[in-house]
Amino acid sequence: MEDDKKLEPVKAAELFINKYFPQCQGALLAGSVVRGESTETSDLDLVVFDQKFSSSYRESFLVYGWQIEVFVHNQSSYKSYFLSDYERARPSMPQMVVEGTILKDNGMITAIKEEARRLLETGPKEWSAETVVQKRYFLTDSLDDFIGCNNRAEGIFIAATLAELVSEFVLRVNKQWVGNSKWVVRSLKAYDAEFTRDFVIAFDEYYKTSEKLKVVHLVDRVLEPYGGRLFEGFSNGKE
Template sequence: MKKDHKENPINAAKQFVKKNHPSCDAALLAGSVIRGEATATSDLDIVVFDHQLRSSYRESFIDFGWNIEVFVHNLTSYKEYFSSDCERARPSMPRMVAEGVVLKDNGIIERVKAEAEVLLDRGPKEWPTQIIDTKRYVITDLLDDFIGCHDRAEAIFTAGAIAELISEFVLRTNKQWSGSSKWIIRSLRHYDCEFANYFIEAFEEFYKNDNKQKIIQLIDEVLLPYGGRLFEGFSSGKS
């Protein structure tokens, strides 16, 4: 097979499982190819369940014309990943399992998918007031740096840090799953498309025109229901 020729993703995934995990109990194909969001550089995300394994692992391949990421679990190890992903409010493994297309199943997938869907529907833990105040303080501190910054390069990286923090704040205070990288905007769009567009416009105005005002306005609007910016009076770790 030519390296640049890509098999149909489901066919490629089935062949990969048959070749590399012939005795597994079940396997799923997840990721962008399943959601209809694939690009020229998308890979195949395959989740494999095998009761014979002692521990889970992750491995990368290039085969059948695709970059392939495989996440291999026994019939209990995936639960730890479900739990840790939900604890950090970035449910990568539950989402892969819930959305995944079945490649092979010896009778376990329905149960595992149901577990994933329950966790996703439940949403992340609610932030207590102490965490909200800490996040307000960190965002305020970064915003002050951003407002006072006269070095364009420093302002660009500060804006990037603000974008991740303020998106997390919006999502977590509204009991939504958060994300990083491309999942920041995907999570915002899932929550509120209108707000996501407002968010994009604010940062584009800075990156394109060096205008900070829309980012400042965005942050103030997001923080206002929780008391606004926080600096004076903030304390952490004091007994």
């Protein structure tokens, strides 16, 4: 059956839009296939703008030989996602829109792409001085757990938390977008390739050998310009 045969990405996406959203006002193909980073397990990410829907939703399909994730919006619902991404500093929706290949456009896509591009260039909401202090404390707390941990099983997951906190801190104090999962490294690399190399080496060494020193030095290096580790005197919520 045609629906089972794996087609070329753009062809599959076009057929999908014509079949499932024939009346939509606009559609984009985004994700790894557009960036040239697809793997055997990559799916197709589609962003659809269809005014007949009163609210946004997400749905998954298996068709044309592809796993397809479709993100459906009307001509205004996407704005709340742009705002949410700005607040949480993870630009999932704007990134998809900016990088997306246009599949269908009834005259609205250019303006939405420009809106997304401006948001990406502006960067995320800046951390307040109070937030920087709080993040220093939580990063210090996680580092202390890491240093003091003698249980390998627990250490693996403390290190994972520490890595995420370090990457978030580095990016956010420099007003950069953050990511999770594979986007932790991608976001860091987009900001500072040399630091990213040191970051990966430090945690890779810990996971391979249980040696913690490089991770500890890395965290201290990150915290030092902002006052270093923080414990004594920290308070949160006290009236």
